[in-house]
Amino acid sequence: MTQYLWLIPVLPLLAAAVSAFLGKSQWRLSAGLAVGSMAASCLVALGAFTTSLQLEGNAKQVVRLGEWVSLSASKTTDLSLSSNASSATSSISASAAGQGPIVLSLLLDPLSAAMALMVTFIGTLIFIYSIGYMAHDENRGRFFCFLALFASAMLGLIVSNNLLMLFMCWELVGLASYLLIGFWFQKPSAAAAAKKAFMTTRIGDIGFLLGMLWLYHHTGTLSFYDNGNGCLEQSALSRLVAATTLGGMSISTAISLLLFCGAAGKSGQLPLHVWLPDAMEGPTPVSALIHAATMVAAGVFLMARVYPLLDADAANLPGLSTSLTVIAWVGALTALFAACVAVAQNDIKRILAYSTVSQLGYMFLGLATGGVAVGMLHLLTHAFFKALLFLGAGSVIHGCHHEQDIRNMGGLRKLMPTTFKTYAIGMMALAGVPLVFSGFWSKDEILHGALQWPVSRIPFYIGLAGAFLTAFYMSRQMAFVFFGTYRGQSHDHSHGHAPQGTHSKANEVHESPSVMTSPLVILAAFAVFLSLFATPAWPWIESYLAGHHAHFSLKAVFNWQTIGLLSLSSCVVFAGIGSGAFLYGIVADPGPDNLDPIEASFPQLHRVLANKFYFDELYRATIGKASEALAHGVDWFDRNVLSTVVELIPLVATGLAWISKVTDEFLVNPSFDGVCRRLAAAGKGLSSLHSGQIHQYLAALAMAVVALSMLLAWISQ
Numbered sequence: 001m002t003q004y005l006w007l008i009p010v011l012p013l014l015a016a017a018v019s020a021f022l023g024k025s026q027w028r029l030s031a032g033l034a035v036g037s038m039a040a041s042c043l044v045a046l047g048a049f050t051t052s053l054q055l056e057g058n059a060k061q062v063v064r065l066g067e068w069v070s071l072s073a074s075k076t077t078d079l080s081l082s083s084n085a086s087s088a089t090s091s092i093s094a095s096a097a098g099q100g101p102i103v104l105s106l107l108l109d110p111l112s113a114a115m116a117l118m119v120t121f122i123g124t125l126i127f128i129y130s131i132g133y134m135a136h137d138e139n140r141g142r143f144f145c146f147l148a149l150f151a152s153a154m155l156g157l158i159v160s161n162n163l164l165m166l167f168m169c170w171e172l173v174g175l176a177s178y179l180l181i182g183f184w185f186q187k188p189s190a191a192a193a194a195k196k197a198f199m200t201t202r203i204g205d206i207g208f209l210l211g212m213l214w215l216y217h218h219t220g221t222l223s224f225y226d227n228g229n230g231c232l233e234q235s236a237l238s239r240l241v242a243a244t245t246l247g248g249m250s251i252s253t254a255i256s257l258l259l260f261c262g263a264a265g266k267s268g269q270l271p272l273h274v275w276l277p278d279a280m281e282g283p284t285p286v287s288a289l290i291h292a293a294t295m296v297a298a299g300v301f302l303m304a305r306v307y308p309l310l311d312a313d314a315a316n317l318p319g320l321s322t323s324l325t326v327i328a329w330v331g332a333l334t335a336l337f338a339a340c341v342a343v344a345q346n347d348i349k350r351i352l353a354y355s356t357v358s359q360l361g362y363m364f365l366g367l368a369t370g371g372v373a374v375g376m377l378h379l380l381t382h383a384f385f386k387a388l389l390f391l392g393a394g395s396v397i398h399g400c401h402h403e404q405d406i407r408n409m410g411g412l413r414k415l416m417p418t419t420f421k422t423y424a425i426g427m428m429a430l431a432g433v434p435l436v437f438s439g440f441w442s443k444d445e446i447l448h449g450a451l452q453w454p455v456s457r458i459p460f461y462i463g464l465a466g467a468f469l470t471a472f473y474m475s476r477q478m479a480f481v482f483f484g485t486y487r488g489q490s491h492d493h494s495h496g497h498a499p500q501g502t503h504s505k506a507n508e509v510h511e512s513p514s515v516m517t518s519p520l521v522i523l524a525a526f527a528v529f530l531s532l533f534a535t536p537a538w539p540w541i542e543s544y545l546a547g548h549h550a551h552f553s554l555k556a557v558f559n560w561q562t563i564g565l566l567s568l569s570s571c572v573v574f575a576g577i578g579s580g581a582f583l584y585g586i587v588a589d590p591g592p593d594n595l596d597p598i599e600a601s602f603p604q605l606h607r608v609l610a611n612k613f614y615f616d617e618l619y620r621a622t623i624g625k626a627s628e629a630l631a632h633g634v635d636w637f638d639r640n641v642l643s644t645v646v647e648l649i650p651l652v653a654t655g656l657a658w659i660s661k662v663t664d665e666f667l668v669n670p671s672f673d674g675v676c677r678r679l680a681a682a683g684k685g686l687s688s689l690h691s692g693q694i695h696q697y698l699a700a701l702a703m704a705v706v707a708l709s710m711l712l713a714w715i716s717q
Contacts, residue, residue: 002061006159009169012148012155026141029141030140030142034147038127062161063161064105067102068164102222107224110545110547111304114545118293119383120151125387129519133284146183147180156168156172158301161223166305170302181278183282193281204261204264204272205266206261207259208262218239253323266295274612276357277350277354277612280350288394292382300367300379304367320454329459331360331361332462339473342355343472344606344609346405348396348406348477358466362378362443363379363382371546374446378443378445378446380442385429386426388423389427395511401508409482410480411482412486416510416512418517419520422523425528430470430474431573432470436528438534439527441534444566446463447463467569467572471573472576472579475580480584484585
């Protein structure tokens with residue numbers, strides 16, 4: 001199947017290209033092309049996954065597509081800064097810059113195969129779900145075109161064996177996310193959210209681009225694996241570790257941190273997380289696709305792909321490199337920060353959005369402390385139950401007539417039974433309810449890695465606190481949405497919303513159609529089913545990702561350390577669920593007019609959490625004000641300097657024209673005309689000598705002879 005690997009991203013791309021030329025009335029064809037292409041890519045990805053099962057160890061298969069561009073060798077001056085304990089000195093050496101050809105190729109290994117299968121499978125379900133969710137949108141054909149483009153870009157990113165090709169797909173993902181987040185561009189909030197997402201992720205992408213250029217400069221290639229000559233293979237890594245830059249930092253560490261900037265932006269890590277919650281302005285299937293399987297997972301995947309570079313300077317202590325230490329701390333802090341913010345949010349999708357930010361932090365923490373397999377295990381399990389939760393939230397919003405405030409819901413477990421049951425499974429998987437749900441095992445692997453991390457135990461305790469808060473805010477959301485009595489307003493389907501203060505009848509809230517609930521059931525099944533392959537007794541997924549053979553052994557579970565960690569994690573989860581159920585399900589009846597129990601007890605803390613620690617206000621007061629001041633400065637310069645210069649140009653040109661005219665008329669013309677008149681007069685005088693009378697010519701000749709004779713006679717005397 002390796003030779004057909006290119007079909008995985010190309011099929012959705014072709015569907016998007018065809019859909020771009022279809023009219024609004026042909027939306028069914030657009031939907032069919034999107035779903036069909038994604039399903040076909042899923043089949044190819046399944047074949048590639050089957051092929052990857054036959055690879056031995058860390059073997060990889062590369063499909064060469066050809067050279068894109070070949071750069072000629074040129075000598076440049078390399079300014080490298082080296083330092084010692086006392087001082088930093090500059091050394092200038094002439095070295096060959098990156099000279100190798102840019103080769104486009106595809107890579108098949110367990111990492112790419114598992115990601116491609118996950119993205120295509122979940123993407124297909126989301127595409128099917130979108131048919132029902134977008135059924136009444138007049139621009140649904142354009143929506144499916146954008147979805148297919150988004151999926152194609154993400155799949156191209158996954159199977160790429162070249163960092164430049166990955167970067168191009170990375171930017172296409174950013175473009176497609178801009179189009180999808182701002183799909184309802186007539187809403188100012190959606191347009192603003194799309195711009196915010198695009199600009200914020202570009203900040204991180206600057207670091208990505210610089211790291212990529214630096215890597216090419218020192219290795220001469222951007223291919224990951226190329227028969228020992230790739231930038232992630234030992235020969236290149238040895239050169240990168242040996243070279244140092246400012247502060248004695250190795251080049252490999254500096255490049256790794258620059259690449260992590262791009263990953264942090266795409267995956268919503270501190271401090272570039274602010275775009276991700278606002279991305280909820282797009283249609284709910286977009287939220288599910290971005291937050292579960294594609295865009296936000298791209299940052300974690302990038303770090304997993306370049307992990308040999310991240311860990312290159314760790315010598316004989318795997319996982320202890322400077323870059324991995326930075327990633328671990330950023331991930332841990334992001335996990336706790338986002339979980340705290342989610343506690344005080346009331347928009348059903350924003351709660352899940354901050355949950356995604358938190359879980360992405362866990363993935364980075366797991367990757368940095370436990371390795372690629374640990375981080376990617378949580379990425380894969382999270383993709384299924386988070387897609388389930390977002391699609392379930394979309395079903396709730398659809399059934400409640402586009403209401404998103406959880407305070408205006410309640411009692412939906414009886415009105416939307418299928419949505420409730422599947423959503424409850426997703427909630428328990430995210431919260432980490434023990435044994436049955438996949439999220440429990442993948443989360444505990446991260447905690448186990450953090451516990452064993454020799455640098456510090458603090459990330460482990462942060463992870464435990466985040467686990468408690470995750471269980472707490474998800475219990476809070478379940479209590480608001482599915483328990484109690486319905487608190488929403490009545491809806492007149494022909495004239496919109498009823499006046500404030502009226503209450504809805506039970507039959508106004510309805511279960512979503514089967515085209516929307518069927519994907520929920522499938523995702524719920526996988527949220528449970530994957531736990532069979534993620535337990536310590538049979539860690540098949542981890543072993544597959546690490547290139548090892550999995551062996552079933554109960555001894556891995558029944559040892560004191562594992563049992564102790566599982567017990568501690570379970571107690572934390574049940575404490576979070578119990579606290580949430582107690583505060584929001586028994587003591588309080590949190591309606592739209594009642595204070596949140598936390599808000600009532602800790603109003604200042606709740607205000608800080610509800611306002612997301614004022615990050616947006618901080619950026620607005622600093623970067624926003626600076627940008628605004630710069631814009632005003634540029635505007636002033638344009639109006640008062642450039643405009644003045646522009647206005648002076650025609651004045652100067654007019655003045656020069658007048659000077660030219662005066663010079664021409666009063667200096668050039670008189671002088672030239674006088675000379676012309678004198679020449680004309682001389683010519684006229686000379687013309688009189690040419691009368692045409694021969695006797696006059698003879699007389700003149702005779703007179704000339706006489707005059708010449710007299711002159712000669714005078715000279716001779």
